[in-house]
Amino acid sequence: MSDAIMEKTALAMRARRRDMAVRAAFLLLALLCLTGYAGTAADMAMSPVHEGNEDYLKRSLKHAGAWMAGLLALRAGVSVVESLSLEPMGVGFEAGRVVEPVNDTLSDIMDLMTMNALLIVFQLAVLDTIKAISLKYLLGTGALLCVISYSRLSNTGRLGLMLMVLGLVLYIVYPLALNMASGVFEEHQARSSVEFSESVGVLTERARDVYPNLMEGGLSAAGLRDTAGAFSRMLSEGTRALWEGLWGLMTSFAIMFVLAPLMSVGVSYLCLRQAMARLDMPLLIMDRKAQSLLSARPGGGADA
Amino acid sequence: MRRALLFIAFVLFAASCSMEKSPGAYITEAGALMQESRYHEAAEVMREAMYHFPEDYEVCLMMGRAAKEEAKKFIPGNRGLYLARHYFRRAASLAPDAKRAEEAEHEYDEVLALQGRPRLK
Numbered sequence: 339m340s341d342a343i344m345e346k347t348a349l350a351m352r353a354r355r356r357d358m359a360v361r362a363a364f365l366l367l368a369l370l371c372l373t374g375y376a377g378t379a380a381d382m383a384m385s386p387v388h389e390g391n392e393d394y395l396k397r398s399l400k401h402a403g404a405w406m407a408g409l410l411a412l413r414a415g416v417s418v419v420e421s422l423s424l425e426p427m428g429v430g431f432e433a434g435r436v437v438e439p440v441n442d443t444l445s446d447i448m449d450l451m452t453m454n455a456l457l458i459v460f461q462l463a464v465l466d467t468i469k470a471i472s473l474k475y476l477l478g479t480g481a482l483l484c485v486i487s488y489s490r491l492s493n494t495g496r497l498g499l500m501l502m503v504l505g506l507v508l509y510i511v512y513p514l515a516l517n518m519a520s521g522v523f524e525e526h527q528a529r530s531s532v533e534f535s536e537s538v539g540v541l542t543e544r545a546r547d548v549y550p551n552l553m554e555g556g557l558s559a560a561g562l563r564d565t566a567g568a569f570s571r572m573l574s575e576g577t578r579a580l581w582e583g584l585w586g587l588m589t590s591f592a593i594m595f596v597l598a599p600l601m602s603v604g605v606s607y608l609c610l611r612q613a614m615a616r617l618d619m620p621l622l623i624m625d626r627k628a629q630s631l632l633s634a635r636p637g638g639g640a641d642a
Numbered sequence: 643m644r645r646a647l648l649f650i651a652f653v654l655f656a657a658s659c660s661m662e663k664s665p666g667a668y669i670t671e672a673g674a675l676m677q678e679s680r681y682h683e684a685a686e687v688m689r690e691a692m693y694h695f696p697e698d699y700e701v702c703l704m705m706g707r708a709a710k711e712e713a714k715k716f717i718p719g720n721r722g723l724y725l726a727r728h729y730f731r732r733a734a735s736l737a738p739d740a741k742r743a744e745e746a747e748h749e750y751d752e753v754l755a756l757q758g759r760p761r762l763k
Contacts, residue, residue, distance in 0.1 A: 532692045543728055
């Protein structure tokens with residue numbers, strides 16, 4: 339009997355020492371985070387990812403800005419045409435009616451580009467905020483709360499663990515997911531650019547052959563047929579170049595403004611949700627034998 | 643589910659740390675394929691190189707050669723020969739010295755000859 343009590347006491351003391359060690363570890367983590375040392379070290383490790391993301395977003399913003407400038411110039415030109423009212427030979431002709439649909443389309447595209455630019459600015463702000471607060475405040479505050487209680491059964495422990503997981507997911511998973519999406523975008527841009535330049539290059543080379551064709555064949559039937567053939571192949575190549583250009587542009591927009599944000603937010607949310615669901619930690623960190631001994635009643639028969 | 647999360651994390655890390663070959667590695671690989679008369683595959687390798695190094699003289703020259711060899715068996719009006727001309731002209735504009743520019747222009751003239759066209763100069 340006394341042996342059992344002594345063993346129980348020894349196990350309880352061991353459990354208490356482990357508990358103190360865990361709380362000390364959380365305290366150390368909290369101090370490192372709140373003083374900024376952990377953030378500095380982590381920033382050095384994650385700097386390629388953060389810099390890559392900032393480069394990608396700033397280039398996208400520049401790209402969107404160039405598009406908006408071009409669209410503004412085009413709209414200005416169309417507005418001038420729209421205001422024209424000609425009366426050749428006594429018949430009134432309002433150019434505005436003809437270009438009104440063009441102006442409406444340009445206006446819609448302009449609204450879309452403005453929204454896209456705002457979305458990019460928002461993403462940049464989100465990244466800066468994540469860098470500033472996730473390790474220092476979320477992880478640090480979470481670790482501090484876990485010093486008080488790290489048990490999931492207590493509100494303090496749950497809040498602390500939740501803040502820690504949120505801080506880690508935001509700091510690590512979100513930028514990595516965005517980095518992967520930006521890699522997909524860069525690769526797609528490179529491919530589209532090469533394919534488009536190939537189409538334009540082939541079109542140029544075909545165009546170079548049209549004049550010699552005309553000179554060689556002259557106005558003979560065979561010559562005109564050859565020239566018509568050359569023009570037809572040029573037209574086909576031009577259509578191909580235009581299609582590839584438009585398709586590449588649409589896919590770039592889809593990757594930049596839909597896939598990239600969805601992927602980064604979606605993966606982060608998935609990781610966060612799974613981590614929260616898996617936070618099923620025991621009441622105290624102790625071995626199973628100690629747990630069963632401590633919960634055993636003096637009269638025999640352990641609790642379930 | 644833990645394994646799924648670890649896998650996601652690994653994929654994210656791997657995707658972020660992609661390794662890139664040098665232009666020389668692409669050219670060597672394409673050269674070996676062309677020696678085995680696998681011109682289409684050589685052209686695909688060099689197209690991959692073009693995605694990463696679009697302003698490299700050697701890459702443009704090799705791309706032109708691969709396109710030329712691939713298109714040789716088709717009719718002279720084939721798109722591949724015009725593609726080869728485009729890359730040889732591009733290589734000539736990117737050439738670091740007169741000798742290499744002349745090499746690219748010579749290749750361009752060879753394609754013109756294949757198409758039965760006189761030199762444009």
